[in-house]
Amino acid sequence: MKQSQLFTKTQKNAPKDEVSLNAQLLIRGGFINKEMAGVYSILPLGLRVIDKISDIVRDEMNKTGGVEMQSTALQKKEVWEKTNRWDDKIVDNWFKTTLKNGTELGLGFTHEEPMSNLMTSFISSYKDLPIYVYDIRTVFRNEARAKSGIMRGREFFWKALYSFSKNKEEHDVYYEKAKIAYKNIFDRIGLGNKTFLTFASGGTFSKYSHEFQTISDSGEDIIYIDKEKNIAVNKEVCNDGVLKDLGLEKKNLIEKKAIEVGNIFSLSYKFSEPFHLKYRDEKGEEQFVYMGSYGLGISRLMGTITEINNDEKGIVWPEAVAPFQVHLLSLSQNEEAQKIYIALVKNSIEVLYDDREISAGEKFADSDLIGIPYRIVVSKKSLENGGVEIKKRNEKESKIIKIEDITKEIK
């Protein structure tokens, strides 16, 4: 797209009411806009990043057999009363509202209950199972304290997958698949080497749950990592018994702050029982469905990626999640640049074309701040030298290449 069509502008200064790095960079670059504490609009550039992440998540979920749907934000009280999670004393981060007639409604903070309820309409036989259904949507949590920019908001974008299996054995197979899918996601979005499968509290229905924790000083959690074994333990559950259970030794562990970017849970029958979510097995006997849930914070991931990939000039997006692949800067050479822009678009390369009539310095500064992986400069100088200048955002040196070689260079 042409940058002249982009209504957002970059800012030199971060707003003084934002301390966290992810929010500072994302606001300065025009990716998000703060509406209030913990609530951010996602602007065109930010939406492209969110979509990139979502697409990778979709792809990996689909590979495990997941099917996507769209749940509702508005939720009815009765469904939540079945599991005793409507009461504000039990769940203290509800946003609630009422219909004109006084009926109370909740704004969903998660979807175990409505999803279990929904499935009672579709699950009746062992032939219907397993089902892996997921949802990428905005959820609402009335956090006592929003903090850390988009890392902990009151309204945020996430993916939740719910698995409905015939029994624990079938569930366990999927659970392992989900772990791999999550690992693939973090690898693909460039957080792989900093993200660890982390053992965490399993609650009342399983021994452990698993979190995916990305090492970062801006994180809220403390984890102990065994680099050799490539796993970690959350401080909340880390004791001698647990270490023994996991075959870990204290001396091999290093303590790190980390961001919880995802978590997966075995839910067992916790939800299928109150919703009478049952099926008939081969013998015609009724069985409860065995459930699991698999969350992933998409907007939190955008923040995490920003926290980890930046330098003094701005964001350095990993290619897989960058809003565009190429930032094409025209330094008073719009005629030539326009041709290149059209050619690149024809080759299915995502280009942000800076066609604005502003100084070169400003274009460079914007480009560094926005952080698109490849910068291509079309200038009098470059054309005299036989082409365009190309530079990767994460490298210092640029080089001149021929215009016809651009697509080769990028792919």
Added chain:
RNA sequence: CGGAGUGUCGUAUACCGGUAGUACGUAUGGUUUGGGACCAUAUUGACUGGGUUCGAUUCCCAGCACUCCGACCA
């Protein structure tokens, strides 16, 4: 929710119990054209309410908002 702090043009800041200044931005004109370029002119502001005072943006109180620390965090 407990504790601490901060609210001044769109953004970042300065000064001040008595006319609110600067930079960036924005607008117009001109000069520039490879690292947020320069000149001129213009433009925009004291969170809300109450109190003290001759006079409050400044001091006091309350509310609201935001930030940080803690608690919380399927």
